[in-house]
Amino acid sequence: MRTPGLLAADQAHERAEDVFFGQVVMIWARWAVIAAAAVLFFWSTADVNLLTARVLLLVCLMAVNFYLHGRYLIERPANRALILFATFADIGLISAAVFLWGGFQSQLFALLYPVVFALALVFPPRTTAVVTFLALCAYAGALAAGNLDWVGDLQQVKILLVRLLTLVAIGGLGTYYWRIQRRRRRQALGLAADIPR
Amino acid sequence: MRALDILAGREDLAAGQGVIVAARWLLVGAGLVLALIAPVSASLLRGQILLILLLAVCNFALQAQLLRRGSAIALVAYAASAADIGIITALVATNGGFSSGLYVFYFPAILALSVAFPPVVTAPYTGGTLSLYLMVAAATMPGSGAQDLLIRCMVIVAIAICGVVYAGVEARRRRGHLGAPRLSDTAAAEVG
Numbered sequence: 001m002r003t004p005g006l007l008a009a010d011q012a013h014e015r016a017e018d019v020f021f022g023q024v025v026m027i028w029a030r031w032a033v034i035a036a037a038a039v040l041f042f043w044s045t046a047d048v049n050l051l052t053a054r055v056l057l058l059v060c061l062m063a064v065n066f067y068l069h070g071r072y073l074i075e076r077p078a079n080r081a082l083i084l085f086a087t088f089a090d091i092g093l094i095s096a097a098v099f100l101w102g103g104f105q106s107q108l109f110a111l112l113y114p115v116v117f118a119l120a121l122v123f124p125p126r127t128t129a130v131v132t133f134l135a136l137c138a139y140a141g142a143l144a145a146g147n148l149d150w151v152g153d154l155q156q157v158k159i160l161l162v163r164l165l166t167l168v169a170i171g172g173l174g175t176y177y178w179r180i181q182r183r184r185r186r187q188a189l190g191l192a193a194d195i196p197r
Numbered sequence: 198m199r200a201l202d203i204l205a206g207r208e209d210l211a212a213g214q215g216v217i218v219a220a221r222w223l224l225v226g227a228g229l230v231l232a233l234i235a236p237v238s239a240s241l242l243r244g245q246i247l248l249i250l251l252l253a254v255c256n257f258a259l260q261a262q263l264l265r266r267g268s269a270i271a272l273v274a275y276a277a278s279a280a281d282i283g284i285i286t287a288l289v290a291t292n293g294g295f296s297s298g299l300y301v302f303y304f305p306a307i308l309a310l311s312v313a314f315p316p317v318v319t320a321p322y323t324g325g326t327l328s329l330y331l332m333v334a335a336a337t338m339p340g341s342g343a344q345d346l347l348i349r350c351m352v353i354v355a356i357a358i359c360g361v362v363y364a365g366v367e368a369r370r371r372r373g374h375l376g377a378p379r380l381s382d383t384a385a386a387e388v389g
Contacts, residue, residue: 017370021370024366025359025362028355028358028359029355032351032352032354032355036348036352039344040344040348043344107348108348110304110348110352111348113301113355114352117308117359117360121359158231158235158298161231162227162231162299166227166301166302166305169220169223169305170308170356172219173219173305176216176219180212181367184208184371185367185370185371
C-alpha cells in the first residue's frame with residue numbers, strides 16, 4: 001500500500017523522467033525548424049550582407065541545439081526551465097519570422113506544429129495548454145502586427161481558423177498520447193493511474 | 198520472441214488507436230464546419246460533405262470497437278489511415294491544390310499514425326503522403342512556390358519523426374521498468 005507522500009514523490013520522479021527521456025523529441029523538432037530556416041535563408045537571400053547576418057543566426061541556433069543534444073547524449077539533459085525557455089524562444093523566433101517574411105501568406109507558421117507536438121509529449125497537460133495558447137497568441141499577434149488586408153476575405157479567415165484549430169489539435173493529441181503512455185507505464189510499474197492535470 | 202514482438206506491436210496499435218480516432222473526429226468536425234461556412238460552389242460542397250460523412254461513418258465503427266474494448270484489427274487500422282490521407286488529399290485537390298490551406302490536416306493525421314504504427318509502417322505512410330501531396334500541389338504550384346512546398350513537406354516529416362522517436366523512448370522506458378534501474382534521484386533532482 002503506497003502512502004500519499006510516497007505517491008507524490010513517485011509522481012515528481014516520473015515528471016523528471018518525462019523531461020529526462022522525452023526531451024530528445026524536442027531536440028529533433030528543433031532540428032526540423034533549423035533545417036527549414038536553412039532552406040529559407042539559402043534559397044531566398046541574394047544579398048551578401050543579409051546572407052551573412054542570417055547565416056550567423058543559423059549558426060547560433062545550431063550551436064544551442066548541439067549543446068542541448070550533446071548534453072542529452074552524455075545523459076546530462078537540460079532541466080525543465082531551460083527546455084521551456086528554449087521552446088518559448090522557438091515560438092518567438094517563428095512568429096517573428098512570420099511577421100518579417102510574408103505575414104498571413106508566410107508558410108513558416110507550419111514550424112509551430114512540431115514544436116507544440118514535441119512539447120505536448122514531454123510536459124504535463126496544464127503546461128502544454130498554456131504553451132499552446134501562447135503559441136496561438138504569438139502567431140495571431142504576428143499576423144495582427146502586419147498587413148491586415150486579408151481580414152475582409154472570408155475564405156482567408158477560414159484558412160486562419162483551420163491553422164489555429166489544427167495547432168490546438170496537435171497540442172491536444174500530443175497530450176492525449178502522453179496520458180496513454182503514462183497509464184501504460186504506470187500499469188507496468190503497478191502505480192496508481194491518477195494523472196495530474 | 199517473434200510472437201512477443203508482434204504482441205508488443207498490437208499493444209502499441211491498440212494504445213495508439215484512440216489517438217487516430219480522435220484525430221479523425223477532428224478532421225470530420227473541422228471539415229464539416231469549414232465546408233458549411235461560405236461554400237465556394239454547390240458541387241464542391243456536395244463532394245466535400247459526401248467525403249466527410251463517409252469518413253464519419255467509418256470512424257464511428259472504429260470508435261464503437263474502441264468503446265467495446267475490442268482489439269484493434271491491424272489491417273482495418275492501416276486501411277482507415279490510408280483513407281484519411283486519401284480524403285485529405287482529395288480535399289486539398291478540390292480546394293485549389295497548392296493554394297489550399299487544408300494541407301494542415303495532414304499534420305494531425307501523420308501525428309496519429311506515427312505514434313500508433315511501428316516505424317516500418319509509418320515510413321511508407323509518410324512517404325506516400327508526401328508523394329500524393331507533391332503530385333497534387335506541384336501541378337498547381339506557381340513558379341515561386343517551391344520553397345513553401347519544401348517547408349510544408351519538411352514539417353510533415355518532422356512530425357512523423359517526433360512521433361516515432363517518442364514512441365521508441367516510451368517503449369524503452371516500459372521495458373526499463375521491467376528490469377533495468379530507473380532514473381537516479383540525483384539525476385531526477387537535476388532535471389526537475
